[in-house]
Amino acid sequence: MSNAIEIRGLNWRPSKAFAIEELDITxxxxxxxxxxxxxxxxxxxxxxxxxxxxxxxxxxxQVLGGRVPDDLxxxxxxxxxxxxxxxxxxxxxxxxxxxxxxxxxxxxxxxWASGMKKEFRLPADTRxxxxxxxxxxxxxxxxxxxxxxxxxVLDEPTDGLDPVVRRDVLTAVLDYVSxxxxxxxxxxxxxxELERFCDWVGVVDDGKIVAEMPMDTFKNEIxxxxxxxxxxxxxxxxPFGLLGRRPSDGMVAGETWVVRGxxxxxxxxxxxxxATVREVTHLDLEEGFVELLTSARPEAWRGRNxxxxxxxxxxxxxxxxxxxxxxxxx
Amino acid sequence: xxxxxxxRSPTPLWGQIAARVRVAVAAGELRPxxxxxxxxxxxxxLRVNPATVAQAYRExxxxxFVEMRHGTGTFIKDVGEARKDLERRLRASDLVRRMLEDGxxxxxxxxxxxxxxxxxxGSKVHE
Amino acid sequence: MFRxxxxxxxxxxxxxxxxxxxxxxGLPLLSVQGVRHAAAAGVPLEDGRITTGAEVxxxxxxxxxxxxxxxxALGAVLALLVWxxxxxxxxxxxxxxxxxxxxxxLLKMGAGGVLLLIPVGVLWLGSLLAVSTVxxxxxxxxYPTAITFRFLLATLIAFAVFFALAAGTIRTAxxxxxxxxxxxxxxxxxxxxxxxxxxxxxxxxxxxxxxxLNTSMSWPGPFEVFxxxxxxxxx
Numbered sequence: 001m002s003n004a005i006e007i008r009g010l011n012w013r014p015s016k017a018f019a020i021e022e023l024d025i026t027x028x029x030x031x032x033x034x035x036x037x038x039x040x041x042x043x044x045x046x047x048x049x050x051x052x053x054x055x056x057x058x059x060x061x062q063v064l065g066g067r068v069p070d071d072l073x074x075x076x077x078x079x080x081x082x083x084x085x086x087x088x089x090x091x092x093x094x095x096x097x098x099x100x101x102x103x104x105x106x107x108x109x110x111x112w113a114s115g116m117k118k119e120f121r122l123p124a125d126t127r128x129x130x131x132x133x134x135x136x137x138x139x140x141x142x143x144x145x146x147x148x149x150x151x152x153v154l155d156e157p158t159d160g161l162d163p164v165v166r167r168d169v170l171t172a173v174l175d176y177v178s179x180x181x182x183x184x185x186x187x188x189x190x191x192x193e194l195e196r197f198c199d200w201v202g203v204v205d206d207g208k209i210v211a212e213m214p215m216d217t218f219k220n221e222i223x224x225x226x227x228x229x230x231x232x233x234x235x236x237x238x239p240f241g242l243l244g245r246r247p248s249d250g251m252v253a254g255e256t257w258v259v260r261g262x263x264x265x266x267x268x269x270x271x272x273x274x275a276t277v278r279e280v281t282h283l284d285l286e287e288g289f290v291e292l293l294t295s296a297r298p299e300a301w302r303g304r305n306x307x308x309x310x311x312x313x314x315x316x317x318x319x320x321x322x323x324x325x326x327x328x329x330x
Numbered sequence: 331x332x333x334x335x336x337x338r339s340p341t342p343l344w345g346q347i348a349a350r351v352r353v354a355v356a357a358g359e360l361r362p363x364x365x366x367x368x369x370x371x372x373x374x375x376l377r378v379n380p381a382t383v384a385q386a387y388r389e390x391x392x393x394x395f396v397e398m399r400h401g402t403g404t405f406i407k408d409v410g411e412a413r414k415d416l417e418r419r420l421r422a423s424d425l426v427r428r429m430l431e432d433g434x435x436x437x438x439x440x441x442x443x444x445x446x447x448x449x450x451x452g453s454k455v456h457e
Numbered sequence: 458m459f460r461x462x463x464x465x466x467x468x469x470x471x472x473x474x475x476x477x478x479x480x481x482x483g484l485p486l487l488s489v490q491g492v493r494h495a496a497a498a499g500v501p502l503e504d505g506r507i508t509t510g511a512e513v514x515x516x517x518x519x520x521x522x523x524x525x526x527x528x529x530a531l532g533a534v535l536a537l538l539v540w541x542x543x544x545x546x547x548x549x550x551x552x553x554x555x556x557x558x559x560x561x562x563l564l565k566m567g568a569g570g571v572l573l574l575i576p577v578g579v580l581w582l583g584s585l586l587a588v589s590t591v592x593x594x595x596x597x598x599x600y601p602t603a604i605t606f607r608f609l610l611a612t613l614i615a616f617a618v619f620f621a622l623a624a625g626t627i628r629t630a631x632x633x634x635x636x637x638x639x640x641x642x643x644x645x646x647x648x649x650x651x652x653x654x655x656x657x658x659x660x661x662x663x664x665x666x667x668x669x670l671n672t673s674m675s676w677p678g679p680f681e682v683f684x685x686x687x688x689x690x691x692x
Contacts, residue, residue: 051552083549091468104458171374174374174378179370196376196378197379279435282340285338
């Protein structure tokens with residue numbers, strides 16, 4: 001089985017206001033897949049559907065070679081889950097919570113669990129409901145890892161945690177992955193964190209996948225170029241994928257185009273049309289992520305290779321062209 | 331040695347890690363026979379994907395800078411003076427290229443940069 | 458797995474069970490107080506008639522209504538407590554476990570059944586104690602074990618019914634309630650109208666609620682155990 005997770009054509013409409021439409025996700029085995037998206041884009045919903053906690057209207061979900069929900073009880077036995085909000089029973093103490101959880105997973109490693117409990121400095125006799133946010137986060141990760149899963153599904157596992165705890169939690173994940181070669185599916189808005197260790201990235205927006213590719217490709221493929229003198233109404237048949245286009249913001253001359261698959265020799269394409277490329281900027285993960293989501297994409301400018309974001313006209317984000325500081329890492 | 335690897339740079343992380351090792355070998359900081367941190371250890375320290383570290387080590391092995399001994403670890407090999415010189419020259423070119431790019435963006439010509447360089451080097455000699 | 462589910466269920470219900478355990482112990486003791494009074498009055502037997510016996514029966518009968526009520530309350534409260542934590546956590550935790558839902562529900566029910574044995578056991582002890590501290594007039598016998606067994610059955614039935622109700626969502630519970638109310642309205646309202654239209658006086662006199670109660674409370678109805686004989690001391 002080459003893919004740990006395969007989702008095809010997922011459709012889910014829990015209410016009139018929100019829908020997941022024709023969602024396709026592929027997570028190769030052994031990958032660390034970062035699932036990015038703004039709040040409300042469907043990250044948690046997708047994860048809940050993956051875990052068989054909700055029933056989709058259509059589509060096919062395969063996890064670790066088994067179908068969800070038909071083979072759910074085998075897939076869940078091999079999946080470590082850290083939900084967005086703590087799911088452990090708050091009235092149990094840490095020790096009790098660990099003991100209860102261990103009974104359900106035959107592959108549980110209790111030696112590792114006790115060791116990790118000490119390393120995380122979790123107070124054994126404190127009720128889960130009374131733990132601090134950081135301790136709760138560590139406990140949830142401990143429970144997910146102690147079962148020695150083949151797949152880790154992590155829903156914003158470090159959200160709201162201080163930097164020290166974040167490091168502890170992610171180090172535990174990395175350590176586990178080095179040892180066991182498990183697959184990790186991690187959703188987050190902490191883009192910088194994901195940038196360091198994910199080798200795949202999937203960007204979701206408004207219930208649809210907007211981009212899915214290896215991390216290095218995402219970081220290198222998407223660039224921002226400044227174009228001066230592009231003729232009006234000139235149609236595209238671009239050698240690159242055009243993800244978005246914005247007029248000059250007044251401070252610097254030229255339009256800003258966000259492109260995918262840029263190669264240096266493509267400047268010739270512009271020269272032949274009478275325009276010049278003044279600047280090519282590399283975008284880091286966060287900038288690339290924001291560009292994907294904020295650029296509106298008029299029909300006329302869809303590039304030939306443009307399998308970039310599919311978004312309706314003028315909805316939501318606006319075209320100010322200045323990445324909002326509120327987006328991305330909090 | 332690895333503290334300043336930058337996930338935001340266009341160079342992939344494995345490339346940055348490999349480059350650090352090459353530079354250290356060229357500068358004599360890492361000597362033949364010395365052992366590099368294990369894949370697991372370095373991945374933990376840098377908080378990167380272990381596959382990234384593994385890829386960096388494989389690249390270094392391919393170029394002859396290290397030898398991966400299964401079960402024991404990854405050891406620095408003697409890559410020879412010529413290769414070390416080459417490495418230093420490559421790094422120097424990189425630095426100069428970056429300087430020229432930055433300069434171009436600020437509107438500073440190559441000649442102006444060369445003059446500034448001479449001044450800096452000159453003042454260092456007199457220190 | 459059952460052990461851990463039992464542990465969690467115990468933790469969830471233990472405080473709620475305390476008043477019921479106390480009641481289960483106290484009820485038999487209270488229900489024989491009258492027997493002591495009757496014996497203390499020292500009325501002798503005359504011509505074989507059991508004067509004090511009749512008084513004893515009267516007293517015990519008065520208290521007998523509380524046994525099924527306690528069973529009902531115990532079953533209901535235990536069922537609600539068993540599901541309480543699940544509802545609070547919106548079922549995320551059990552759903553994330555590699556355990557089929559039906560199995561989980563069954564194990565929970567089993568755990569509840571096991572925990573029920575505690576107040577039932579306490580009732581039995583209380584009954585034995587109560588019966589041993591009084592002098593039972595001739596012609597009457599004590600039935601501590603029989604009453605405990607009846608209590609166990611009644612509690613189990615009540616628990617099963619409320620367990621099933623509590624297992625669903627609030628939405629299901631509300632729907633069931635609405636359906637029930639609608640049935641009662643129809644059941645009470647339609648027969649008189651139809652009876653009048655079709656000129657069938659027996660139909661007009663049909664009372665839905667009474668009919669339901671009677672059928673379910675008499676054998677072979679499921680709730681017969683609640684209506685039957687709840688006397689600790691009887692002929």
